[in-house]
Amino acid sequence: MENQSYAVATQTIAFATFMVAILRLLPTLQRALKLAKLPSSGSNPSGENQRAYFLKYTRKLYRDGYRKLKNSAFRMVASDEIDYVVVSPRFLRELKSLPDDVLSVNKGVEKLLESHYTSQRIDLPVMIKTIKTDLTPALGRLNDGISEEIDISLERFLPSSEDCTSVVVYKMVAEIVAQVSGRVFVGPELCRNPEYIEHSINFTRELMDAANAIKRMSPWMRPFRAGRLPELQRLRSRRERVSEFLRPIIQERNQAGSKPDDMMQWVMGRDTSADFDTLVSGHLLLTFGAIHTTTAMVTNAMFTLAVAKEYISPLREEIRSVLASNDGRLTPRALQQMVKLDSFMKEVNRWYPHTVVTFRRYVQKPITLSNGQYIPAGVIIEAPSDAINFDPDIHTDPHTFDGSRFYKRGQSADPGKISRSQFVATNEEDVSFGLGRHACPGRFFAANEIKIILARLILDYDVAMPEGLTERYSNIEFEKNMVPDATKMLIFKRVQGEKL
Ligand code: HEM
Numbered sequence: 001m002e003n004q005s006y007a008v009a010t011q012t013i014a015f016a017t018f019m020v021a022i023l024r025l026l027p028t029l030q031r032a033l034k035l036a037k038l039p040s041s042g043s044n045p046s047g048e049n050q051r052a053y054f055l056k057y058t059r060k061l062y063r064d065g066y067r068k069l070k071n072s073a074f075r076m077v078a079s080d081e082i083d084y085v086v087v088s089p090r091f092l093r094e095l096k097s098l099p100d101d102v103l104s105v106n107k108g109v110e111k112l113l114e115s116h117y118t119s120q121r122i123d124l125p126v127m128i129k130t131i132k133t134d135l136t137p138a139l140g141r142l143n144d145g146i147s148e149e150i151d152i153s154l155e156r157f158l159p160s161s162e163d164c165t166s167v168v169v170y171k172m173v174a175e176i177v178a179q180v181s182g183r184v185f186v187g188p189e190l191c192r193n194p195e196y197i198e199h200s201i202n203f204t205r206e207l208m209d210a211a212n213a214i215k216r217m218s219p220w221m222r223p224f225r226a227g228r229l230p231e232l233q234r235l236r237s238r239r240e241r242v243s244e245f246l247r248p249i250i251q252e253r254n255q256a257g258s259k260p261d262d263m264m265q266w267v268m269g270r271d272t273s274a275d276f277d278t279l280v281s282g283h284l285l286l287t288f289g290a291i292h293t294t295t296a297m298v299t300n301a302m303f304t305l306a307v308a309k310e311y312i313s314p315l316r317e318e319i320r321s322v323l324a325s326n327d328g329r330l331t332p333r334a335l336q337q338m339v340k341l342d343s344f345m346k347e348v349n350r351w352y353p354h355t356v357v358t359f360r361r362y363v364q365k366p367i368t369l370s371n372g373q374y375i376p377a378g379v380i381i382e383a384p385s386d387a388i389n390f391d392p393d394i395h396t397d398p399h400t401f402d403g404s405r406f407y408k409r410g411q412s413a414d415p416g417k418i419s420r421s422q423f424v425a426t427n428e429e430d431v432s433f434g435l436g437r438h439a440c441p442g443r444f445f446a447a448n449e450i451k452i453i454l455a456r457l458i459l460d461y462d463v464a465m466p467e468g469l470t471e472r473y474s475n476i477e478f479e480k481n482m483v484p485d486a487t488k489m490l491i492f493k494r495v496q497g498e499k500l
Helices: 002-035 050-069 089-096 105-113 125-157 169-186 194-216 222-228 230-255 263-270 276-307 309-324 332-337 339-351 385-389 405-412 415-421 443-460
Strands: 074-076 084-086 164-168 358-363 380-383 461-464 476-478 481-483 489-494
Touching: 050 074, 050 084, 050 385, 050 476, 089 358, 089 380, 105 194, 105 358, 125 169, 125 263, 125 276, 125 332, 125 443, 164 169, 169 194, 169 263, 169 276, 169 443, 194 230, 194 276, 222 230, 230 263, 230 276, 263 276, 276 309, 276 339, 276 443, 276 461, 276 489, 309 332, 309 339, 309 443, 332 443, 339 405, 339 443, 405 415, 443 461
Parallel strands: 084 380
Antiparallel strands: 074 084, 164 489, 358 380, 461 489, 476 481
8 A cells, every 4th residue: 555655656756757747847848949941051961960060161151051041040059059041141130220129239248158157247337338438438538548558569560670570479479458448447557467457358258168068068967067177267267366356456555545547437437336246247248359369360360461461561551651641640530541451351251250150149139130031039049140241142252361452431421421431330231340239339449449450560660471471371170250360470570660
């Protein structure tokens, strides 16, 4: 009798567990059924496991899918457990205006960074507001400080003599960018501190290492094992050191009446109730968004200039003449007049973007596109920015590198459309900086900083490949990211008599 009731109890528990599992899986199953109705970017003909296949051919898979299916939304089976739906320019106009409770940028980034485990806070609207309303309008008065910081940091790498110097470009540029951005983020004393520069450069890498280590772990194991990952422990320790580094500065600013002219202070002024954790998290979010994106862009431009020397003379000429007509100062107006440099930067960014997708949004409520396709909640949509950049219907002869492409386009455009050819432009056919309300708010600062660094390097130095090398260094592709090789060197030689 006792055995019988034990058996019944066991069966009931097993059935209940089964039902709970079914109920929990139901939304996933429903989503899978709805998703199956969307076309797929293509099967995996190699027989390799899907993860390996995706990692090997990511860029190609997006380009092939876009070429075949650019008039519809399509599924992309990637290397993680997330369902992705790729949307082309045709749908971006209708999607970009949807509110955040339908398409969430934060949830998309939280998934990318595995915020639940890495503890990186994303939802910090004060940072975006401060970039837009304080940083961008302040560029005019910040540029002299930015130029000063570039001079100071360049001296560490490039001697003022006319000898040739071999430099690991990414390392040099990362230090310049960390210091220059730091000047604007936390002021001149801190930004020159080697510890600050080291945190700025390494935080992003450690955050991505931790997020990727978590993604490699089975979702079922994460709640139990993720905390023990060495990558996550390294990230925690980095965050603690950054907190301790920033603590006295934040305390001092809370107590003293002084008001430095920098991001940290603007954020504190804009949100007077912001606690210590918010300020540190905000600073780290800024570091994540700003340092390696800008560094990659400048490094890519230098790698290209070292082999495409025909651009050096016209760019130098433009920089010289703009300086001459602006009393030798790199004001935002002067930088805006550097249209050939702007075009060159935009073409470099088209060819060597840091990611193959932008406009990543988590779908919180289902959407029906104008062509009738249904996108269920729970997936991430992405714009295939790299594939769009090489679409022959958008760019003539897209596989030819033409540094003057956007200059020529700007010259021949109607006055109302000239801005579409600028480096900072965003529209449905140009999503390198994303699109809509959440398009990169830091792009005006980035363009400003990149132009000042490049103007300085182009005017003052001749740049060349090391002896025996003639080909541009290839970028390294991993998953959806593409980065310049951080180990590669170029030769810099001071141009006689030049000084910016
Ligand atoms: C060449 C350099 C840069 C590139 C290529 C770049 C690219 C991007 C892209 C593609 C997005 C996503 C936009 C979207 O999904 O619609 C983004 C967002 C963002 N970027 Fe940048 N970025 C750069 C520099 C910067 C800098 C210097 C800052 C800070 C001063 C910054 C701060 C941000 C922030 C805070 C967001 C999130 C915006 C939001 O969620 O509303 N970025 N960036």
